[in-house]
Amino acid sequence: MLKILLNRPEPSMDTVQQHQDFNQVLAAFNYQKKVLNPWRYWHYPIWVLALVLLN
Amino acid sequence: MALQLSAHQQSFLLEEERKLVERAQENPRYFAPLYERYHDAIFRYIYRRVDEEEQAYDITSSVFVKALQGLHKYEYRGLPFSSWLYRIAKSELYQSFRDQKANRTVSIDKVVLKQVIEDWTEDYRQQDVDRLLGKLRLLKENQLQLIEMRFFEKRSFKEIGEITGLSENNAKVKTFRAVLKLKQFFHQIE
Numbered sequence: 001m002l003k004i005l006l007n008r009p010e011p012s013m014d015t016v017q018q019h020q021d022f023n024q025v026l027a028a029f030n031y032q033k034k035v036l037n038p039w040r041y042w043h044y045p046i047w048v049l050a051l052v053l054l055n
Numbered sequence: 056m057a058l059q060l061s062a063h064q065q066s067f068l069l070e071e072e073r074k075l076v077e078r079a080q081e082n083p084r085y086f087a088p089l090y091e092r093y094h095d096a097i098f099r100y101i102y103r104r105v106d107e108e109e110q111a112y113d114i115t116s117s118v119f120v121k122a123l124q125g126l127h128k129y130e131y132r133g134l135p136f137s138s139w140l141y142r143i144a145k146s147e148l149y150q151s152f153r154d155q156k157a158n159r160t161v162s163i164d165k166v167v168l169k170q171v172i173e174d175w176t177e178d179y180r181q182q183d184v185d186r187l188l189g190k191l192r193l194l195k196e197n198q199l200q201l202i203e204m205r206f207f208e209k210r211s212f213k214e215i216g217e218i219t220g221l222s223e224n225n226a227k228v229k230t231f232r233a234v235l236k237l238k239q240f241f242h243q244i245e
Contacts, residue, residue, distance in 0.1 A: 002192050002199075003106050003160045006168070011108060013095060019112045020094045022087045028116070029083060029123040 073131050083123050090119055093137050097144050103162040103208065104148055110157045118144045138217035145218070161191065161199070163207050171206060175238060190240040198233035205230050 034040065072089075079086040097118055102111040121143050129139060151157040165184075172183045191199065204210045204218065216226035 001158065003158050004188050004191065005106065005160055005162050007165050008103075008162045010099065010102065016095050016098050019098075019115075020091065022090045025090065025116055025119045025123070026083060026086075028120045032120065032124065 069133065069135065072136050076126075076129060076131065076136055080126055080129070083126070086119075086123055086126070089136060093140055094119070096137065097140055100141060100144055101148060103203075104160055105151070105157040106160045107157070110151070114144075114147050114151055114157070118147050121147065134217055138220075141218040142220065161203055161207065163188075167207055175241060187237075187241055190237060193240050194233065194237060197229075198236055201226070201230040201233045202237060205234075 075085070075089055079089060094115065098111060098115045101114045101118070102108065105111050105114065118140065122140055125143070148157070152159050168184055168187065169179055172179050172187060176183055191202075194202065200219070201215065204215045205212075210218075212227045212230065213223045215221070215230065216223045219226060221229065
C-alpha cells in the first residue's frame with residue numbers, strides 16, 4: 001500500500017550525522033564476514049577424526 | 056540537487072573517488088571517507104521512501120554493510136561511486152518492502168504539487184490535489200520512481216540515469232512517458 005506524505009519534515013544534517021557511525025558499519029561487516037565464511041568450521045572434522053583415531 | 060560542475064572538475068572528482076575506492080578495496084577501513092561523503096544523501100533517498108525515520112537509518116546502515124561486502128566486485132565505469140550505492144539502496148529498500156518491514160512511501164512537497172497542477176489545469180483547486188494524489192497510486196512502480204526523482208526530488212536526468220542504470224537520454228524519455236501517463240490518468244473522467 002502506497003503511503004503519500006505531504007510536507008514531511010526532514011531531519012537536519014546534524015541529526016543525520018549523529019547516526020553516522022562508520023565503526024558500527026565496519027563491525028557489522030567484519031562480523032558478517034566471519035559468520036558467512038564457509039571455512040569457519042574447517043577444523044571440526046579434523047577434531048572428530050583425531051578423536052576417532054585416538055579411540 | 057546535483058551541483059553543476061565543469062567537465063574538468065567532474066573528471067577530477069571521479070579520479071579522486073576512484074583512488075578512494077581502490078584504497079578501500081585493499082582495506083575496508085579506508086572506506087570511511089566514502090561513507091562520510093555519501094551517508095547523508097543515501098539516508099535522505101531512503102527516508103523519503105519509507106514512513107519511519109528509524110527504519111531509514113537501519114536500511115542506510117545495511118546499504119553500507121552490503122557495499123563493503125560487494126566492494127571487491129566493484130568496477131569503475133566512469134560513473135560516480137554514488138550511483139552504485141543508490142542501486143544497493145534501491146535493492147535494500149525493495150527487500151524491506153517485500154519483507155514488510157517498511158511501507159512504500161512518497162514524500163511530496165505541497166508547493167511542487169501545486170506547480171504540477173497549475174501546469175496541467177487552468178486553476179488550482181484542492182480537489183485536484185486529492186485527484187492527483189489518487190492517480191499517483193495507479194502508476195507502475197518504475198514510473199512512480201521516475202516522477203518521484205524528477206519532480207519531488209528535483210534530480211537532473213543525468214542523476215536519474217546514474218541511479219536507475221539508464222542513459223541520460225533514456226531516463227529523459229522514460230520520465231516523459233511516465234509524466235504523460237500520469238497526466239492521462241489525471242484528466243480521465245471518472
